[in-house]
Amino acid sequence: MTSDVNIRQMARQEVDDLVDWAGQEGWNPGLHDAELFWTNDRDAFIAAELDGELIGGGAITSYGGEFGFMGFFIVRPEFRSRGFGNTLWHARRKRLLGRLRPGASIGMDGVFDMQDYYAKGGFNFSHRDIRYQVEFADGVEECASGSDHIVPIDEVPFEFLAAYDRTCFPAPRPVFLGDWTSQPDALALGCLREGKLCGYGVIRRCLAGCKVGPLFADDERAAQALYSHLAPFADGTPVFLDVPENNPKATELARRYGMQEVFGCARMYLGAPPDIAHNRIFGVTTFELG
Template identity: 70%
Template sequence: MPEPLVIRNMTRAELDQLVGWAALEGWNPGLHDAGLFWATDPEAFIAADLGGELIGGGAITAYYDEFGFMGFFIVRPEFRGRGLGNTLWHARRDRLLGRLRPGASIGMDGVFTMQDYYAKGGFVFSHRNLRFRVELPERALPPAADEEVVPLEHVRFDEVLAYDRTCFPAMRPAFLQGWIAQPDALALGCLRRGRLSGYGVVRRCLEGCKVGPLFADDAAAAEALYVQLAGFAAGGPLFLDAPENNPTAMELVRRHGMSEVFGCARMYLGALPPVAEQRIFGVTTFELG
């Protein structure tokens, strides 16, 4: 008899393995992603175990019981094509539904080639999130003269949390506290007359740096934040995952000569969450939303 596939919670060490596999897949994780993701929701990481060996995994992050996000779905290449990933994916979806209140939505960013598969599992396409890359010069770009950009630590956390909630389907204080204070990163806010009009984070990754999130009231605030975040990554590649359904975000990446290198389909199971799409210039992560 073949060994049964066991679906169980991951250990912290196994999450490091998952992040390592993500790097091999070319997902370019941040230097501190594993620890930050685990601190957000340790119950989110689900393992596929075959004969006592980790062969796959993924995340089913629950933001309270209001919104869920499926990401980090990986099966080791030598175990693909045997139906094991199908078992893991459905088990993750059903477990996440069990962690949320009835009627709560679940989001995911899936590679385009798997979009039809995810649709069979109940997910409906919303828009494309596209990864852009640019090689930055050693010298930082000049800052916008008419926008006040400050370290995000100078802004009250409850203001940051409230702004983030306009762009994300649920409150995520535990995640944000770690994300904006992580090492090897820079978090900035844009202020207008003392009010937060946007914020962004850039973090070092295995290759270069990634901006995420980049949330702003309008093009001017997004530009001011992007330019100073890019200064952190001067001399190397910079990546930004921008939503195609925000034309102003597409204008920003074109203005800065960024090239599309990857993309995912944003899909939802359940109702489309009401968020301020015009404020989203860069999503936070493809793994936790």
């Protein structure tokens, strides 16, 4: 009976279990995702427990109460199709609404075959986020032109980085941003044009290869310069980029580098879609936290 499921906060070590399950599902999490996600919002992780056993979980991240994101929704395979996932999902949505100011929106990236289910929960489709993959056997030709200069992100004043990030994300996220751009096994770069920040990107090692995310840039020129300096970090292993289809230039960038579509999610929102610079988003940060 689904009424026997205990919905509660997760303990830190259980987040490691959730990340392990994500790896088994083929979601290819980053090597340090568990600690980074926990540090960002430890109240975000919700567990489903049955007879004292962890059977599912997910994240309900609040960004200062101004914007929420539902992700990392997993129920162990042997407990699926028994109503447990439905109970967990609705409990998470209710709890997240309680963590946000009235009227704040919630985003999510849901697999396509669950889109109708999420729509019944009040979420409206915005666009597709498509995961692209490529391997560069002979390396990547680095590209920068004109007045664009690629620099380590720690050479960019943090207040400038945070201000730029805010144009591309629905709420301030300073704790996450600081940790994400300084995480181990990663490279974070900024693009300067005439001394002004015109984009930044991060690539991190994952269970397989490396993911670029976020990749935010004023235009395709800056995005290409950043990508071409980030991709060699993968050292011949696969490179992944999660591309929002509502920015056609982002799709063009992925195809320019010979990337192939391997996975996708539907970006959906409960409440008003955020007013952000979609034309600057060439790669989303994560499917799990937005």
